[in-house]
Amino acid sequence: MNVRVGDIIKLENNHFVAADILLLSSSEPYGLCYIETAELDGETNLKVRQALTVTSDLGADVAKLADFNGEVICEPPNNKLDKFTGTLYWRDNKYPLDNEKMLLRGCVLRNTDWCFGMVIFAGLQTKLMQNCGRTKFKRTSIDKLMNTLVLWIFGFLVCMGVILAIGNTIWEQKVGRTFSVYLLWDEPIRNNNVVFSGFLTFWSYIIILNTMVPISLYVSVEVIRLGHSYFINWDRKMYYIQKDTPAEARTTTLNEELGQVEFIFSDKTGTLTQNIMVFNKCSINGKSYGDVYDEFGHKRTDCVDFSFNPLSDRKFKFHDSSLVEAIKMEEPSVQEFFRLLSLCHTVMPEEKNEGDLVYQAQSPDEGALVTAARNFGFVFRSRTPETVTLYEMGIAVNYQLLAILDFNNVRKRMSVIVRNPAGHIKLYCKGADTIIFDRLDPHSQQAFAGEGLRTLALAYKDLDENVLEEWMKRLLNASTVIENREEGLADLYEEIETGLMLLGATAVEDKLQEGVPETIACLTLANIKIWVLTGDKLETAMNIGYSCNMLRDDMNEVFIISGHSVSEPELEQVLLETACLCKTVICCRVTPMQKAQVVELVKTNKMAVTLAIGDGANDVSMIKTAHIGVGISGQEGMQAVLASDYSFAQFRYLQRLLLVHGRWSYFRMCNFLFYFFYKNFAFTLVHFWFGFFCGFSAQTVYDQWFITLFNIVYTSLPVLAMGLFDQDVNEANSHRYPSLYRPGQLNLLFNKRQFFLCTLQGMGTSFLLFFIPYGAFCLVVRDDGSHISDQQAFAVIISTSLVIVVSVQIGLDTYYWTAVNHVFVWGSLAVYFAILFAMHSDGLFSILPSHFPFIGTARNCLTQKSVWLVIMLTTVACVMPGLAVRFLKTDLYPTLTDKWALCQEAVRLGWVVFRRTSPLLSPYGSCSDETRL
Incomplete structure (x- = not known):
């Protein structure tokens, strides 16, 4: 579909939205339409969008739509999927536009026959395409180390080339002239320019020794990482059957970093808890309702009978019948309490069958509160852009909706301004108690939070008609500006949300997920520090800390702070030093930006790997900031999952992700790197030793085909098998003994010291690979008296010894043998001998005599008993030193x-x-x- 900005287009049910469009009208009442945003944010639940009332009247009248001449002024293209700021100018009026009136490219129209919209952004300017830009690439510490080591190896290669070039210059000066009779010199050297000979030799040896620089290393590393990612995706022990949600590795670059985590930053709601909210208790006018125990200490087991309300939700449970009695007695404060709950929200109702109401809420908290009001007789039935309809104890009541003061993570509250049928104007507000002033009965509020319940304070205010009229004019002006609209609206909201009368408080229960205490205890034994970053109040966060076993009465090293402390730059270092001395850290009342600041503070100042885990949009910032981001697919949408590196459905799976997959990935990668560098040095440096015996002429030891096939065929698969399947300790013991995780945190298995050791081992192996066969065969003859030490035979002996040595070495380095390991290791040896005899066979010589001229060399050489004795001696000499050191180290x-x-x-x-x-x-x-x- 080719569309341009300003076009008015028609969309039909189940059609993709081709551009970012302003919704003008639809087939549904009041200009409503339903969209699926799975392509944008991964959420499959339907969302509601609503057109302006003035444009919804256009309906499907093509003539009216064609005559539409409104002008839209809006923000420039950006990648914010949840925000839009614009103003519609039409018929001498201006109307504010926000995200609720936009259909973004990538959405699918659902349950709506048709809708019309005006294109605002098209092509690359759409928010979907704006989000296709560059994302911050996370690199592991091993990536950075590999890059450094490759530079070191290149420097070492240059040094080797210089040494051999100097050797060639000296050799040509002192000895080379003797052979000039049959080894003709080139013109420059014939003129006594031996330095030029050294210069040519330098570049020749750079080419010969280039196999020391591990070009194929990065390819092999990515293959291993891809395999580790599939192991995570296929792990059925991290599959949550209730929601059909498997674990997912959304990146392949951070697997080994999972084995080095020292700090975990966790959200609370939906991450440690289930985020399934249940209206548990409330306080109205200073009186508490919902206690499970009566005044005599007896447990109340009978649930309240809501049969008087035909529209009640049968799944709702409450244990205090006195609240129902207060409703039936028409106590004004109780009625006003539930009236507030049924009016102050953004829930959309859907009536599937007669009397069967389903609420679509943006958050579980809102859904729980509106459902509670519904059961106690204040049923939210419908809404239009101008009205809200309630059924109050069975009587339909229409409220004129004058304004909605939206909730956000900074305001931490929401308000609505309504006019009741009697003409009275009221502002209803609900939000965090610290925001709506601390006017609730302290004992009641303290008790709720002490039980780990999420508390909200409720307040109201009567408004004067004239005051509201003047304020609404300023609200319209503020809502139609393009720049700094949010700041202007926040100031106006702040102005009118003053002088509130406290009505009561709600307490919503959010239970812990299964296995959270055990997971935290296990990760703590692995020396992983867990910090909880939550927007809840102090008492609620502390109670959850006790439930998770992060807090105990016998603990002396606990650090609990509020979000205000995080925002003080001069206290950052003191905060960090103090927090790192404590076993438990809880940050309460923190905003999403403050969560990211805490993670960045630790990430910047501590040489440690950080992991952030959360389930909601308010956790996205810290998930992106941490070295590793983990998203939980919970009740708050898929934003956290889409921003994460790994995702699963339950917090308890984090233990397996780190202690099993993370630890194995780190262990396998480190063993792979050690062996990879070792075999490359052992293979390449044989040329260096040979240079001293061939006049530094840049002659290679091995056959050209062996040089080509060594890293590609003979040794590639065994090392990949080790990197994919090896394990020192099985998964059961990895869980049982969390302290086994410690070597990864200390970066012990592969570092610059380990690289130096594998370099020394490779150099020693290359030295023995060259000098043992050289010493054994330099003056040896065959059984029939002919000479055995020709260059090709010598090359076959060294190459055969090398392949056997590296195969034996990888066998000794492998802890856990699988069928794949056996096939790859022994199969590579078999392939080597098959290719060796094929290259020296009569058949290939007859087909390509110029490429395979050394007919019968392998057969003649490897049929000698002395050759196999030398190969065995070389293998034992190369392997035994490392084996002895390992045994002594393990034993002592x-x-x-x-x-x-x-x-x-x-x-x-x-x-x-x-x-x-x-x-x-x-x-x-x-x-x-x-x-x-």
Whole structure:
């Protein structure tokens, strides 16, 4: 569909919206339409959009729509999917436009026969396309280390080239002239310019030794990371069957970082709790309702009978019948309380069957409060842009809706201004108690929060007609400006929301998710610090802390602060130092931006990996700020999931993600890197040693085909198998002993020291690979008296020794053998010998004699007993030093991982293990005194 800005287009049911359009009219009453925004935010529940009343009257009249000459002035194109600021000028009037009147590109029209809209943004200017720009790329510490090491290796390569070039210059100067009779020099060298010979040699050796620079490393790393991501996606133990939600790795670049997390920043509502709100208690005019225990301490088990209300929700439960009695007795404060709950919200009702009301709420809190009002006789039935209809104790009452003062995370409150049938104007407000002044009975409020209930204070205010009329004029002006509209509206809201009369408070229960206390306890044993960042009040956050076992009465190191403290720049360092000394940190009353500030503070000042986990749009900022962002697909939409790196449905799965998948990914990646660098050095540096015996002539040791196939065919699959499937400790022990997670936090398994050790091992292996065969065969003859030490035979011996050595080494480095490992390791050896004999066969020589001229070399060489003895000697000499060091280290200075890995193997094999009583701890020392199967 080719559309331009200003076009008026028609959309039909189930059609995609092709541009960002202003809704003008629809087939539904009052200009309503329903859209699905799954392509934008991942949410599959339908959302409601409503046209302006003045444009909804246009209906489907094509003539009127064609004559529409309104002018829209709006904000420039941006990527904010939930905000739009604009003004419609039409018929000498101006009308404010917001996101509720927009249909964005990517939405699908549902349950609406047709609608008409005017194109505001098209093409690349639409919000969908604006969100397709660059996103911040997160890099792991191993990525940064690899880049540094590659630069070091390149510098080492240059040094090797310089050494060999100098050697060539000296050799040509002192010895090379002797061979000039049959080794003709080039013209520049013939003129005694041996320096030029060294210059050419330098670049020749740079080409020969370039295999030391691991070009294929990054490809292999990405393949391994992709495999680890699939393991997370396929993990049925992280699959939430109730919502058919599997775990999802939304990135492939951070898997090993999951094994190094030190700080977890967690939201509370919907992350630690279920975010399924239940109206539990309330306080009206100083009296508390909803106590489970009566005045004599007896538990109330009978639920309130709501049969008097035919529109009640049968799923709703309440345990205090005195509140129903107060309603029936028409107590004014109680009626006003529930009237406020049924009016002050943005819920949309849907009546599927006669009397079967379904509420579509933007948040679970709103849904719970409106449902409570419904059951107590104040039923919200319908709304239009100008009216709200309630059924108050069965009587229909229409309220004129004059203004809605929207909720946001900064205001932390919402208000509506309505005119009742008697003509009285009232402002109803609900919000955080700290925002609506602390006028609630302190004992009542304290008791609610102490039980972990989410509390909201309710207030109202009578408004004068003249005052409201003047305020509404200023509201219209503020709502139609383009720049600084939000600030202007906030000032006006603040002005009228003063002098409120406190009406009461609500308490909504939000229970913990299954397994949260156990997960937090396990992660704490893994030396992971968990900080809870919540918008709830102090008492509620503390109670949840006790429920999660983050707080205990015997703890002395607890740090609890409010959002105001986070906003003080001069206190940042003091806050950070104090918080890091404490076992538990809880930040309450924090805004989304303050959550991100806390994460950024730790991320910037601590050399530690941070993880943020949340479920709502207010957690997106901290999820994007942290090294790793985890989204929980809960009740508050999919914004957190879409912004995250990993997602699942329950907080308890975080334990498995970190202690199993994260730890394995880090362990596998580190072992892979150690072995990868080792084999590359062992393979490449043989050329360096050979240079001293070939006049530094840049002659290669190996056959050209072996050089090409070594990293691609002979050694690529075994190292990938190790990187994908290896595990030192199984998943059961990873959960049982969380302290095994510690090496990743300390970055012990692969660092610059480990790289230096694998470099030394590779250099030592290359030295032995060259000098043992050279020393063995330099003066040796065959059984028939012919010479054995020709260059091609020498190359076959060294290449065969190399392939066997690296295969044995990866076998020793692999902790956990699978069928894939066996096939890849032994299969690569078999492929090597098959290719070796094929290249030196009569058949290939007859087909391509110029490419495979060394017919029979492999057969003649490898049929000699002395050759195999040398290969065996070389293999043992290369492998034994590393094996001896590993054995001594494991026996004398075992790590915790070594101990439990050996215990695990002992249990598997049914060994009996006794604890050693000498000062030198055995690697089995952490097992029980005797283990037998």
